[in-house]
Amino acid sequence: MPEKQRGRYAALAIAAVVIVVGIPLWWKTTETYRAWLPFSEISELDSLQLQLSVDIEVVFSRGTLTPEQQKKFPLISIPELLTSPSTEADLSLHMLSESSCGSVVVYVIPESSTLLPEDVKVYVGQRRTALLRSPPFKTSWNLKEVLSNLDVEVEQVVSTMSFGHQDIVAALSNRVRMTKVTKESMADSMRAIKSSPGYEITFSLLNPDPKSHSLHWDIEGAVQSYIQPLLNKLAPIANFSVDSQILYYAVLGVNPRFDNSVSAYTLSADSLSHVINPVEARLGSNAASSNPVLNFLLYVPDAHHSPLFIRDHSKRKVPSNAFHSPRWGGIMVYNVNEMYGPEAERPVDININMAKVMGVFLAQLRLMLGVQHTHPPTGFVLQSPGSAGLADWELDRLLWSRSVENIATASTTITSLAQLLDQIGNIVINDNIAQQVSSAVTSLQSAVAELEAGNLAFALQYSREAILASERAFFDPSLLHLLYFPDDQKFAIYIPLFLPMCVPIVLSLLKIVSEAKKRRADKQAKSD
């Protein structure tokens, strides 16, 4: 029957047009734009292998090796060590070889040297050098054996001056779930403020009683002489900006209790946690940037509540009269009641002793920035950091843990972003986001490679770039536009068109199929 045949062809042709032209057209016009992302490279980041390497230079001084051994060495450098106190030796050694950021130079001195006191095995200087009293070598040893004999000591030196296992674990503890973390390194990492490209440091003088006290503080000079040297030293880690303000009628949130035994007001350690919140409302957020803020408050108690002392958990007076709150900042109480007599004319002009205040704030700042306490093994002597407040190797320690932390943060940000984008198909991925993501990935890869090669400065640089790019991609507002466009509304819009169009096509296709089946069955019956 040609008529029936023609109808069948027409139905097939319409179905074909709908499938070949209609569906792709609909797909193309309603598609959300999703730029290409390097998913495979991102999934590699998920199981990132970090390998950190440190350049160690071991220098043998005159008298540590026998002449035969010296001949076997490919390169021999013999520094003319002064027989002066070790600090000067440290400086002269630093002049001798300019060591790059992240590297360590170990000078091996003869066992009989008078450079170090008797019981001192290792001396760590202000810069990137250490002096190591050599253990006895057998004259028959070759280079390999001599070095392997030194292995344990050198390893100890490196874990003091660069990083140990604990430090890396602590740096990663925020991002990676760890099983074995000591309480102390955990506390250190909790206290230190999160790694960020910049910090705002705000000093606030709280004067709750301007009627009795007229306070003057030379914050500008104090910042110049106490804080700025440390910040200059830390410049490779982040940008710091410092400002200060004076807040009047700002009070602590807790009423201090009067203690008859010492005839003073006291704040117990338990109540300190309630002090910050009411004050924070007055501090004001930084209007000009979104970097994390470190607050340092100097609180001068009002005349009726002075003197005020802070007590620790064992009810003893805290000698510095200050406390700090992890990742937030520090508060110091500064009593002025002894500076004037009861008959003094109000308001009393009071100049604040900035050296005393800044000593406390500087110590707190070091804690916040994550300059960790090092616990050297026995026999180690550490040179005090000097005027800058930070030795070169302390900075290196910080750089090591910061780069590892940055890499961990950036890779979790990128992987979770990729996971999110993968799961929710509605999100539009613009080209700039794709670009940020790929630049973050390449920076991450370079950072990991530089860490492996021991170039600490570059590694930190790349890890900072990675963090910036990944955060910019993650917090881009364009990701939110279609995020909450529900599927049921989409179906509600499509159904009035698709249902009446598809039902006849599907029905006639079914009919054609069933007819074809029937015909085949007929044919089979006929042939049988």
Next chain:
Amino acid sequence: MLILSSLLLFILTTHSEALTPAAARDEFQEELVIRPLHSGDIYASFQFRTLWDTDFLQEGQKVSHYRLFPKSLGQVLSKFSVRELHISFTQGFWRTMQWGQPFIPSPPGAELWVWFHDTVSDVDGNWKELTNVLSGIFCASLNFIDLTNTVQPSASFKPLGLGNATDHRFLRYATLPREIVCTENLTPWKKLLPCGSKAGLAVLMKSEKLFHSSFHSQAVHIRPICQDEQCSSKAWELRQTLNVVFDLHTSGQGKKEWSLFKMFSRTLTEACPLASSSKVYVDITDNPELFELSPATPLLGQAVVLGDRRTYSVYDLSRAETFGQLRSFNLLLRDMLRPLLHAERYVAGFGLQTGEIHTVIYNNHPYRAFPVLLMDSVPWYLQLYIHTLTVTSKSRDNKPSYIHYQPAKDRHRPHLLEMLIQLPPHSMTEVTVQFERALLKWTEYTPDPNHGFYVGSSVVSALVPSMVAMRTNFTQDQPLFSSFVPVKEESSYFVRVYTEPLLVNLPTPDFSMPYNVICLTCTVVAVGYGSFYNLLTRTFQVDEPSPPLSKRLANLIRRMRGVPLLT
């Protein structure tokens, strides 16, 4: 002896320098003016001024150590290179005809105008970021300011501070007439004061009283000014003003009595200890004999403000004897003069297609004509027909001597119309322009579109001739409320009048319509498609017509009877 004394002097000076090391001088003043209005309302105007001898815009030197000046505003100034910033939040409309001129005028809603420093390259970017930051500082929806409601007036908004910038590329002006001002805006505003609301005049600012009033306006004005008369160095001035009009007439059973406690439900107990001057002024010009103020003050002050010499009772809060029994002021009032300049505005026309904006400006001066600048910023969805612009005074055509018109671009920028109009004495000048209402995209409507769309106030700025000669020398003793706008001419004073904001209805669609349209079109398409499909795919066959029902029934009966069937 001479050498000795000079040496002594030298020692003294070095010593004092050591005490205050290079800290820039800063100063804080506070002031409250109370002025009974002839409608029976009480106008209370607070002004707080912080002066700081420093320069935020100096090259290479960052200002980062703050004392009296609020840190958040200082950071904003230096980050965005702002030269002058004026922001006001107002609830209610200032009725010029009944109340006279305010000390610092402001339009209903929020107003922000900023002069940027001429080193700024991306003014629009800075402006956008600045509005976002300010909306955070003041808890206001200033983030809704964008290019569609921002204009750059060419003549109306000159810098009020130091420097005579003329390049209006660095000026941005925007209003949000819909902004609702409430407690959450007042709290951050109070926080900017050095004493907060703990001491001084700010103690009176209890929000439930301030917002239970006929008019409430709070503002922040920042500008650079001269440090001294020689103007050798710059100082920055932050003025925080708060103006309230209390409707004590109706709540006080028609008695014209008032007291601080009645208005603010607080009394003053002390001046802010940080303030160098702290004063309360009570306007007693209109009632020389018939008043009774308690406590009485021996201090009387005179100030020329808004072209009128007025007499004030002055209370100095920094002196202890003021707080003897300061509890209540009682006083009687007489009628006031009509304001010399006054403006109002309304929409005329019917239907939802076209309309006409009428702006009426009154000059009540009996014999002097003076020019005014009229600035109008109209959103793009009211498409102005600028050829229909007419200006008539005394039923005669009044040709503006200066017209600056910047047409709107749809969804990009609003209309800006500025005109310099000469107002004849004792006259009414009417400015009309017709407009057509645009159809918005359905996502551009506000959540309650039938409420209507606000059009910001138009601004009338003028130098109004004064009846009283003015002092021109710059003195520190002048009350703050008389010294905000710098005036050089003796015989006139500067006035800015804001008209009412307009509320315009736009054609509003039924918002379920898009879905209805989708359904309807889909149904039409589906029906057409269905019949077409049927026509194409159905096969037609000749079929034996079945016998009619009567025949079948007949056959049935025949079969039962056993008779031969019908064919």
